Amino acid sequence: MSHDPASTVTLAPQNIYDDTTFFEGYKALRDNDTGLNGVLEIPALHRLLPDLSNLQVLDLGCGFGEFARFARTQGAASVTGVDISKRMLEEAATRTSDASVMYLHCPIEHYQPAPDAFDLVVSSLALHYIEDYAALVERVFQCLKPGGRFLFSVEHPVCTAYPAGWARDNEGRKRHWPVDHYRQEGKRDTRWFVDGVIKYHRTVETYINTLIQAGFRLEHLGEPAPSAEALKVRPTLEDDCRRPPFLFLRALRPVG
Template sequence: MPDQNIYNDALFFEGYSKLRWSETGLNKVMEEPAIRSLMPGLKGKRVLDLGCGFGHVARYVRKMGAADVLAVDISDRMIEAARQASDDPAILYAVTAMQDIEPMPGRFDLIVSSMALHYIDDYAGVVAVMAESLTAGGSFLFSIEHPIFTSLLQGWVVDSAGKRLHWPVDRYHEESERHYTWFVDNVRKYHRTVATYLNTLTDNGLTIRRVLEPEAQPEFLAERPALTDESRRPPLLVVSAQKFG
């Protein structure tokens, strides 16, 4: 099945754009600090930004000294917005689905994917191509919605007063396509276990270096007390793996 192109839906794109550019989601308070903490030295590195969205990662790695960046996304709306946000000639933006990328042996020192791999059905195929496309010593670093989060997709169980009681987990070992409503109906994601995410990396010759289940950074808790609920269940999983030999 081809990658989902939900970000080209006009209503979804409008809602997501407001969330992302206003920094009111979990990216700024959890995901970005976590993924940046695991990045290797970037000076002179060749980087692939996989599922680049608005190009936040591409611009950041260039700021930190990366030599060049190939930033790809299935959504031409996202790519156009990313191009408008940067005039850096060392960032090449391309409208490409992850599952259509051909191996580029030894092309990249770092491959980064921010909150995108849970949208694709052929995770194993993408990992195989990414592993082949890394140079020896190169790193594959990604963030996804945590499998505890994607297992049910119905949100918090609340009492009659609306108080959050618990986060339900069900059908965890049933790896399958899941649908839910986020800005629009029928957003498609793929649920996999933590074991599948990690073992697929090692099956393709990568060594897992670090795994994070980030919480909100303390400096944001005073401004947004509701973030304390995010520590009751992990919304994100961040993984760093490396290619040796």
């Protein structure tokens, strides 16, 4: 089931996922599981989930709907997935046959959920595309029921601060990951499949303190590394033990 609550919005945020070149590159990456999602990010996300039985779940930046479908297999009562990309949602719809999953075409920044509507809000590697993180956190807090949780992953700030990639020697070997301009939060113009992919850098401090200021209680901070089993299968993942690619945060809306 789908709906378009953003159809009257004329100044939407960047929608790089509907760029043909970007979309095809991203789809191949996910479907072939050649990135870090399947081997690192998704398992780390699943480890942090509460019991999903009978929960009303919101997925911000739902993409192809993988999490929505997984949540239903774990007993979630319903899942609402929100994404800016029509291409992504069209693909999600073809892969989903479940009346209890609804996909909404809307920028995350413009989505206005009802108060106390959800038990769990999840976002996987989407919030570093959001300029006004504080406003989003406030909306998430209000849409959660007391006792509900907000769980999300973002590209780690050591990666978004100075997105130049690995410094290499003359033979192309990776020497180190440079970090610079860490305190200068804001827009970063990057390349991923195509030029001009806009991301927003913020510090770990900002990610956490914004949650606390909104009224959340921080439950977990994670910087997952590849497991020993994953390293045996893909030894190249050893590079991802040298710097953390992802930051995970889980926060609770207190009761009372």
